[in-house]
Amino acid sequence: MLKKLTIAGLASVSMLVAAQGFAQERGGVVNVATIGELTTLDPMTATGDLLGMVTQHFFETLYTFDKDWNVAPLLAEALPEVSADGKVHTIKLRQGIVFHDGSAMTAEDVVASLKRWLEVASRGKLVAANLDKLEAVDDYTVQITLKQPFAPLTALLAFNNSAAVVLPSEKIAETLADYVGTGPYMIKERKADQYLQLVRFDGYKAREGEPDGFGGARKQYLDEIRFVPVPDANTRVEGAIAGQYDYADLLPVEAFDRLNGQAKTEPLVLKSFGWPMFIMNNKEGMMTKPGLRKAVQSALNAEDMMAAAFGKPEFFALDGALYPDGYQWRSDAGIEGYNQADPEKAKTLATEAGYDGKPVRILTSRQYEFHYKMAQVAAEYLKAAGLAVQLDVVDWATLVQRRAEPALWDIFITHSPFLPDPALIAPLPSSYPGWWASEAKDKLVVALNTEMDPQKRVAIFADIQKLIYEEAPFYKVGDFNALSAKSPKLAGFTPSAWPYFWNAYIAK
Incomplete structure (x- = not known):
């Protein structure tokens, strides 16, 4: 659980709380060292924590999880209205959501996206055999009718792995050519084996309120996030120590002592990972x-x-x-x-x-x-x-x-x-x-x-x-327990199984 992921070493809870005192100013670039190159940027057709970690920044789902792993609405306005027999799920959509290409998200896009998810995603296929009907009731209402009740439906719709991401209906294809989502960041450039560059999407409409795990408000402080594939674990460690990477994912646990006490990085221990x-x-x-x-x-x-x-x-x-x-x-x-x-x-x-x-x-x-x-x-x-x-x-x-x-x-x-x-x-x-x-x-x-x-x-x-x-x-x-490392200047960051960098900012 997110609430179970605690932090040890220099990155103590008190230091994280203290970091909130820094001015949350816009600006800055964060370099994230990942365990390797992605084979695809399509989170429907493949599984894997690395894929979900990266793509959640530019693709979004109807639901997500809060800090206690409760299902929370994301692109949906609220949790589904479920009929007494458990078969009919009525989902109201948020209005004013815009894709990275400038088009407005409607129920047509959601239905087309879910149809693709049911066909190509391993977790979508868990639902497909039980599906009776999937339809747009109006421009901002989607209804899923099942043959029999299906308890994990909203959890499956919330998961960022084999994910039910929402795409513009006109961009949907068997093999995606354009990675256009609704997320707080959008793709600017990808160079294989070098980096995936994401930049702030100025048309993003965050939820109201405060951040809550993967849910709540997603605040766009950073100008840019670069995911850098670094297959060698020791290279990730040395890059973090040198200040080359603001965040280095999944490091060998024997590197803890080396990371501890460094000026440009600090260890994060994620317990019950x-x-x-x-x-x-x-x-x-x-x-x-x-x-x-x-x-x-x-x-x-x-x-x-x-x-x-x-x-x-x-x-x-x-x-x-x-x-x-x-x-x-x-x-x-x-x-x-x-x-x-x-x-x-x-x-x-x-x-x-x-x-x-x-x-x-x-x-x-x-x-x-x-x-x-x-x-x-x-x-x-x-x-x-x-x-x-x-x-x-x-x-x-x-x-x-x-x-x-x-x-x-x-x-x-x-x-x-x-x-x-x-x-x-x-x-x-x-x-x-x-x-x-x-x-x-x-x-x-x-x-x-x-x-x-x-x-x-x-x-x-x-x-x-x-x-x-x-x-x-x-x-x-x-x-x-997992070990990662982050820059002391990276504030507003919440450790999680799938690290995310909305809400994070560079402390001045």
């Missing part, structure tokens, strides 16, 4: 055999992987539950399958599954250094269980491309923040790479999504978590 996972290929190759997936689950030592990836114990926690303490979704169902570290059991399971000696191809990237370190440790435990291993280390953009091809890998490594609704968890839909298709899973997910009683949904999710350990489509490694 998220969880790394090993996604197994359920569609093609050796991991289609449940016994081999269970063998991997039995072999892995989560403690050693987390220690190798994050070093200091204060940066990680061993936890097999998909949500940590403090979340309503927390459950211990099935977690006896977590952190078994039993190579002999794994060897037996692999033999029973007919393992033929071919290498387990683990796809990972050093742009997320903790992914790579976990892969190294995992390889040793799998070898101890009698499995051959092939580490395929590529840049993140290549990994995103390769993971879409089931013939190219057996396991890939990724991570996720803790999300407000389990329906948003990436590997649950069978359309996500990993392609977990299970009759039992499908029944439980349908039950989760159609149940409107919150407590009953919690119980259903516990059954889903138990099934994850039974079928082993992916493996949660643990919980982790």
Whole structure:
């Protein structure tokens, strides 16, 4: 949660509060070092935290999340009016919203955008099968009629990942050619592998009131935001120390001591940031055999992987539950399958599954250094269980491309923040790479999504978590805190899983 993301080191809460005392003047350029180049700027057609982080500055959705992860209106005027049977969602739109090309946003644009989202976005497809009707009631009212109730609809419409962004209807195409949104910043120039330059959109109409997480007012203090792909994590660290980057994303945790005490940067520790996972290929190759997936689950030592990836114990926690303490979704169902570290059991399971000696191809990237370190440790435990291993280390953009091809890998490594609704968890839909298709899973997910009683949904999710350990489509490694760095002059910045730079300004 945003409210759970606390700050340590020099960037203490008191310093952030004190920073609010600086004059919030317009002006200045912020350079943001990201983990690498984006393969696309279309947030509908791809998933990934980096994509959502960048594109949320120029594309917007009907809804977003406040600081407590409650759904909040963004381009919508308010939360939907929902019929008594839970099937009809009536959405009033804000008036006076203008796209970056100067055209006015109306219900026609929203309907066209949502139709594209339903067709091409992995999370849109979760809604598509349940859609009865999508229509514009008038110029500023959209109505979504479902075949049956669907509890996570507004959360899906709010998510910036596989996002239901609103585009001008005349710009919509199977492959976007123009990235025209309604956001506070707009694209000025993109140079591949160098930068994506965003500039203030003077026609932006912010919501009234104060900022509230991703919701509330989005204030445009900065003239320009430059997202700079810096694949090497140590280069991001050194660039932050030199003052080259005002914000450097996802740094190796061992860099904390080096960042601490610097004049031009300071460390940010985002606690309860998220969880790394090993996604197994359920569609093609050796991991289609449940016994081999269970063998991997039995072999892995989560403690050693987390220690190798994050070093200091204060940066990680061993936890097999998909949500940590403090979340309503927390459950211990099935977690006896977590952190078994039993190579002999794994060897037996692999033999029973007919393992033929071919290498387990683990796809990972050093742009997320903790992914790579976990892969190294995992390889040793799998070898101890009698499995051959092939580490395929590529840049993140290549990994995103390769993971879409089931013939190219057996396991890939990724991570996720803790999300407000389990329906948003990436590997649950069978359309996500990993392609977990299970009759039992499908029944439980349908039950989760159609149940409107919150407590009953919690119980259903516990059954889903138990099934994850039974079928082993992916493996949660643990919980982790993330390290980033920011300039002391960057004020008004709120740490989050997807850093955003509206509301931020340069302290004079």
